[in-house]
Amino acid sequence: MPMLHYRCADRIVESDDAEATILDISKANGIPHWHACGGNARCTTCRVRVLDGLSHLSPRNDDEARIATARGWDTTIRLACQTHVTGDVMLERMVLSGTDASQLQLEAVGTRGGEEREIAVLFCDLRGFTTLAESHTAFDVVHILDRLFHSLGEQILLHGGVIYQYVGDEISGLFGVDGGHAKRACRGAVRAALGMQEALALLNATLVEEFGIQLRVGIGVHYGPVIVGRVGHPVQKHFAVVGDTVNIASRIQSMNKECGTDVLVSDAVVSKLPEGTISSAATFAAGLRGKAVPVQVHAVTRLTSAV
Numbered sequence: 033m034p035m036l037h038y039r040c041a042d043r044i045v046e047s048d049d050a051e052a053t054i055l056d057i058s059k060a061n062g063i064p065h066w067h068a069c070g071g072n073a074r075c076t077t078c079r080v081r082v083l084d085g086l087s088h089l090s091p092r093n094d095d096e097a098r099i100a101t102a103r104g105w106d107t108t109i110r111l112a113c114q115t116h117v118t119g120d121v122m123l124e125r126m127v128l129s130g131t132d133a134s135q136l137q138l139e140a141v142g143t144r145g146g147e148e149r150e151i152a153v154l155f156c157d158l159r160g161f162t163t164l165a166e167s168h169t170a171f172d173v174v175h176i177l178d179r180l181f182h183s184l185g186e187q188i189l190l191h192g193g194v195i196y197q198y199v200g201d202e203i204s205g206l207f208g209v210d211g212g213h214a215k216r217a218c219r220g221a222v223r224a225a226l227g228m229q230e231a232l233a234l235l236n237a238t239l240v241e242e243f244g245i246q247l248r249v250g251i252g253v254h255y256g257p258v259i260v261g262r263v264g265h266p267v268q269k270h271f272a273v274v275g276d277t278v279n280i281a282s283r284i285q286s287m288n289k290e291c292g293t294d295v296l297v298s299d300a301v302v303s304k305l306p307e308g309t310i311s312s313a314a315t316f317a318a319g320l321r322g323k324a325v326p327v328q329v330h331a332v333t334r335l336t337s338a339v
């Protein structure tokens with residue numbers, strides 16, 4: 033039976049399941065192992081360095097080979113979620129903390145300094161948080177927020193984005209930080225926004241039974257240039273995205289309250305998608321602080337599958 037030696041964790045575990053990936057084995061044995069994209073070869077947070085037993089691993093599949101080539105990995109670095117084990121292996125996990133994950137986001141951008149990129153920015157805000165906090169215990173509030181952010185965050189990852197921040201009752205996602213076409217970034221962001229609505233409906237079905245509540249969120253999406261880079265004290269730098277695009281996306285999100293809508297998407301996003309692929313219930317002109325010309329926003333209800 034193959035044995036896996038996790039050097040940093042000082043653990044040796046066995047696995048007789050030929051179908052299990054290294055990530056599956058970590059999870060089955062309670063070994064913490066980052067897998068931000070859910071094991072779908074979209075993030076690299078599960079990667080391991082193989083210290084011994086390289087010949088006891090399955091060859092790279094196409095998805096892993098594409099990532100390994102793009103990042104210039106040597107043969108000892110493998111995606112745990114894509115790799116199967118046929119014999120004894122010694123390895124170490126390469127992403128051990130949230131700071132590491134943040135660094136990986138920056139690697140996807142491909143720069144250690146500041147760089148301008150055109151990306152889609154999504155803000156999602158929980159409505160009525162004050163009422164929720166007042167009517168439930170602190171533990172229940174944290175539990176509910178945890179489940180909410182898990183459901184919403186999955187949609188960002190599922191549609192090719194990265195989770196940027198959780199601030200209070202708000203979550204934000206970025207699409208296109210690793211380059212690629214504007215259409216891909218905008219399509220991913222809009223799909224994530226609509227997917228969040230569906231995920232929330234499912235979550236609400238259980239929350240209403242367990243806590244007697246239904247949650248509602250407002251989502252805003254905008255596309256445009258931002259500056260990406262690492263900022264902060266030298267010992268604790270974080271991936272950061274700054275610029276008007278971020279502020280406008282946040283402002284668009286907050287407009288949902290005034291407009292009585294759930295998902296608002298700017299003209300800049302709609303213009304990057306093929307004509308007729310967005311179904312919009314209404315259009316509004318968003319007046320923004322410091323902007324002479326209002327931004328057109330659309331209350332999106334559907335995206336055709338053809339896009």
Ligand code: FES
Binds near residue numbers: 069075111113
């Ligand atoms: S978990 Fe994301 S690539 Fe393996």
